[in-house]
Amino acid sequence: MYAFTDEQLQLRDTVRRFMAERTSTKQTRELMESISGFDESLYRQLLAELGVGGIHVPEEYGGAGLSYEELAIVLEEMGRVLYPSPFFSSHVLATNALLLVGSPEQKAEWLPKIASGEVNATVAFYEDSNLRDLRNFQQTVQNGRFTGSKERVTDAFGANLIIVIAPDAVADRMPCFWLARCGRDADIRYEPTNSIDETRRIGEVGFYDVPVERLGDGGHTQQLYSQFIDFACVALANEMVGGAQWLLESAVEYANNRVQFGRPISSMQAIKHKCADLLLEVEFAKSAAYRAATAIAEGDSKLPEYASIAKAASNTAYMQAANDAIQIHGGIGFTWDNDTHLWYKRAKSSEVFFGTTEMHRETLMQRIDLAEGA
Amino acid sequence: MDWHEDNVRNDVRKFLEANWDPNADLLEWRNKLIDAGWGMPSWPRRWYGLDMPQALQQIVAEEFAHVGAVTVARTGIRLLAAETLLAHGNDSQRERYLRKILTGEETWCQLFSEPGSGSDLAGSTTRAELQGDEWVINGQKVWTTSAHHADFGLLLARHDWDLPKHQGLSYFILNFHQEGVVVHPLKQMNGHASFNQVFFNDAKIPRNDQVGNDGDGWQIAMTTLMHERRNAGNIFTEGRARGAFTGSIYAQADAENKILLEPYTWYPQRAGRVDLAVPRAIETGAIDDPVARQEIAKLLIMSRCAEWTALRARAAQQQGQPQGPEGSLGKLAGSNIAKQAAKVHTLIAGVDAMTAGVDGPEQGIIAEILLSVPAISIAGGTDEIQRNIISERVLGMQKEPRMDTGPFKDVRKN
Numbered sequence: 001m002y003a004f005t006d007e008q009l010q011l012r013d014t015v016r017r018f019m020a021e022r023t024s025t026k027q028t029r030e031l032m033e034s035i036s037g038f039d040e041s042l043y044r045q046l047l048a049e050l051g052v053g054g055i056h057v058p059e060e061y062g063g064a065g066l067s068y069e070e071l072a073i074v075l076e077e078m079g080r081v082l083y084p085s086p087f088f089s090s091h092v093l094a095t096n097a098l099l100l101v102g103s104p105e106q107k108a109e110w111l112p113k114i115a116s117g118e119v120n121a122t123v124a125f126y127e128d129s130n131l132r133d134l135r136n137f138q139q140t141v142q143n144g145r146f147t148g149s150k151e152r153v154t155d156a157f158g159a160n161l162i163i164v165i166a167p168d169a170v171a172d173r174m175p176c177f178w179l180a181r182c183g184r185d186a187d188i189r190y191e192p193t194n195s196i197d198e199t200r201r202i203g204e205v206g207f208y209d210v211p212v213e214r215l216g217d218g219g220h221t222q223q224l225y226s227q228f229i230d231f232a233c234v235a236l237a238n239e240m241v242g243g244a245q246w247l248l249e250s251a252v253e254y255a256n257n258r259v260q261f262g263r264p265i266s267s268m269q270a271i272k273h274k275c276a277d278l279l280l281e282v283e284f285a286k287s288a289a290y291r292a293a294t295a296i297a298e299g300d301s302k303l304p305e306y307a308s309i310a311k312a313a314s315n316t317a318y319m320q321a322a323n324d325a326i327q328i329h330g331g332i333g334f335t336w337d338n339d340t341h342l343w344y345k346r347a348k349s350s351e352v353f354f355g356t357t358e359m360h361r362e363t364l365m366q367r368i369d370l371a372e373g374a
Numbered sequence: 375m376d377w378h379e380d381n382v383r384n385d386v387r388k389f390l391e392a393n394w395d396p397n398a399d400l401l402e403w404r405n406k407l408i409d410a411g412w413g414m415p416s417w418p419r420r421w422y423g424l425d426m427p428q429a430l431q432q433i434v435a436e437e438f439a440h441v442g443a444v445t446v447a448r449t450g451i452r453l454l455a456a457e458t459l460l461a462h463g464n465d466s467q468r469e470r471y472l473r474k475i476l477t478g479e480e481t482w483c484q485l486f487s488e489p490g491s492g493s494d495l496a497g498s499t500t501r502a503e504l505q506g507d508e509w510v511i512n513g514q515k516v517w518t519t520s521a522h523h524a525d526f527g528l529l530l531a532r533h534d535w536d537l538p539k540h541q542g543l544s545y546f547i548l549n550f551h552q553e554g555v556v557v558h559p560l561k562q563m564n565g566h567a568s569f570n571q572v573f574f575n576d577a578k579i580p581r582n583d584q585v586g587n588d589g590d591g592w593q594i595a596m597t598t599l600m601h602e603r604r605n606a607g608n609i610f611t612e613g614r615a616r617g618a619f620t621g622s623i624y625a626q627a628d629a630e631n632k633i634l635l636e637p638y639t640w641y642p643q644r645a646g647r648v649d650l651a652v653p654r655a656i657e658t659g660a661i662d663d664p665v666a667r668q669e670i671a672k673l674l675i676m677s678r679c680a681e682w683t684a685l686r687a688r689a690a691q692q693q694g695q696p697q698g699p700e701g702s703l704g705k706l707a708g709s710n711i712a713k714q715a716a717k718v719h720t721l722i723a724g725v726d727a728m729t730a731g732v733d734g735p736e737q738g739i740i741a742e743i744l745l746s747v748p749a750i751s752i753a754g755g756t757d758e759i760q761r762n763i764i765s766e767r768v769l770g771m772q773k774e775p776r777m778d779t780g781p782f783k784d785v786r787k788n
Binding site: 001002003248252255256263264266267268269271272273275276277279280283284285287288290291309312313358360361362364365368369 | 707
């Protein structure tokens with residue numbers, strides 16, 4: 001539970017090797033300029049060769065039948081190299097929504113196609129009213145049709161399926177999940193949004209009287225929505241610790257090679273102590289991210305607490321890593337040509353995506369309040 | 375012998391069924407344990423053990439706890455002394471000292487730190503001179519826990535000032551029962567006096583009480599410190615989870631522990647008492663203050679992360695995976711948590727944080743936390759030394775250029 005199995009270590013090696021051999025920041029920088037933001041053929045190779053599509057989806061729905069722990073490992077390795085792709089949107093967010101909420105028929109229809117990469121899917125949940133409080137939805141679905149504007153939607157460009165989260169106008173205003181098929185009959189308009197993190201595409205999606213299909217039976221909506229968010233936080237936290245680890249390694253390597261005052265700056269306590277403190281933060285965040293992934297894999301009732309701990313811990317670790325890495329690089333770290341800023345930007349956008357550190361601390365307290373009866 | 379979990383459990387159980395008597399005499403019982411090898415089963419057969427793999431120790435401990443059996447004496451520095459003698463001592467030293475360490479008849483302390491060498495332990499200036507068949511010791515040690523009732527001390531002293539710093543040190547067993555040794559308590563900022571200063575004025579050590587050879591001192595001290603770090607968590611937690619058990623032997627064990635554990639009563643407060651944060655926040659109403667909530671959550675997150683990191687380190691070790699960085703981070707993590715806990719307790723107490731003793735919150739426990747926490751980032755290797763170790767050994771960063779090479783007599787000192 002606290003150590004990886006041999007198979008898991010092997011999976012990590014395989015994904016790491018794939019990423020090391022077939023991706024580079026040079027390539028990523030080129031993709032940052034493109035419309036889709038990712039290399040379609042490389043993405044196909046990844047899904048075909050490593051079988052990581054639908055890694056935590058049961059085999060009956062076309063997945064690999066592994067657990068959230070394995071998904072977390074894959075995400076950590078992708079986060080490590082900032083691998084740009086719709087994997088997070090399709091194989092984490094949309095897949096989780098289907099797994100958590102979908103009926104057996106809906107799962108059977110969509111999960112195999114998402115797992116194989118035939119369908120690219122994403123989830124649209126942010127809107128103007130809930131950017132600060134994820135529970136505060138205003139736009140509703142009326143008579144099975146949705147009109148509204150969703151923001152900060154990841155990888156919506158080229159998506160075949162968008163899962164919309166919005167309350168049903170006639171029900172109790174609790175957030176429900178809806179399937180919107182993108183196609184000729186649906187008036188769905190995509191507008192890219194400038195992001196500080198150009199390695200992850202976000203955009204605004206306008207829905208104009210689009211027919212939507214309810215995901216699942218509409219029960220336990222509050223609980224399912226909150227689980228969906230917890231699952232997303234845990235996935236993102238694991239992706240984030242991969243990036244934080246890369247920043248730490250890059251800062252240490254630079255400090256070992258950079259000579260000032262006649263000695264490598266890594267011999268100076270001002271530098272090495274910063275790195276030691278950073279290692280502690282990164283290891284803490286890894287422990288929390290791994291533990292929360294295990295909680296999902298095991299159906300642990302502590303998940304709500306652990307998810308907030310994982311997101312808060314990886315927020316602070318990734319941002320500290322990003323700030324320290326730039327500081328240790330000195331002036332060169334602030335230049336466009338040096339790669340550090342790519343991770344800094346991913347750290348910043350991930351920090352606020354699915355809840356800031358302060359929000360998760362408060363959420364943790366509310367979850368503890370409940371446990372302690374305060 | 376085939377060491378298997380079930381065999382060990384059976385063997386311990388059989389031994390305890392046949393021998394454990396809660397009304398036995400403490401000394402007699404411990405001697406019986408030592409003779410049977412169940413006092414320190416992971417030690418070598420020749421020296422009171424059974425050559426049992428360390429990993430099975432937990433099973434033995436569980437069986438002892440199950441019947442409430444008292445263990446051999448383990449509190450304080452004694453096991454560090456024993457492990458050091460097992461690794462580097464000669465047979466006559468092991469013969470003379472090991473048994474009485476385990477029976478509790480003799481108490482030990484560690485004479486390493488000096489007023490002029492704290493973090494820089496190898497800078498010891500306590501002088502050891504061989505005169506005939508005796509070593510004559512002059513100098514001063516400090517931060518010596520239990521020196522006021524110790525029988526023996528593990529002493530690091532300098533026998534050669536012309537050699538470089540680390541090479542001129544030797545390691546000795548010092549008998550406290552002599553005129554040349556004077557012990558003064560050292561009062562701390564929190565009012566306790568758990569430590570001592572020890573002065574040597576021509577203190578004598580017989581030649582056979584040198585451990586190892588001239589110049590081996592630093593290497594042997596490293597063995598002692600390695601065991602100290604390994605045991606850091608349980609040095610003052612005698613394995614006696616005995617709940618409702620009764621018997622006359624417990625009175626003897628309690629009397630012993632009252633003396634041995636006295637220096638450690640404030641240690642939980644030194645670590646910040648994270649356990650008190652939420653209950654006190656609820657009791658005082660601070661739980662409704664958004665600022666306090668943020669800081670409490672921060673503390674709980676750190677504390678959970680530290681716990682999980684330690685579990686990861688242990689799990690990796692058990693599976694025989696190479697030790698990752700998580701193992702060496704505990705000490706620094708503990709310091710950070712204690713500081714955050716002190717901040718939280720201050721926020722919760724508000725103006726009451728200025729009150730102490732019977733006038734303070736929790737009968738002075740909160741004040742004791744606030745006045746004890748500074749020690750945790752110093753004792754057993756300062757945070758700064760921990761960061762050096764982590765950055766050099768885990769992250770592979772370069773060492774600081776040294777200013778203390780060449781003959782030690784020429785090195786700049788305090």
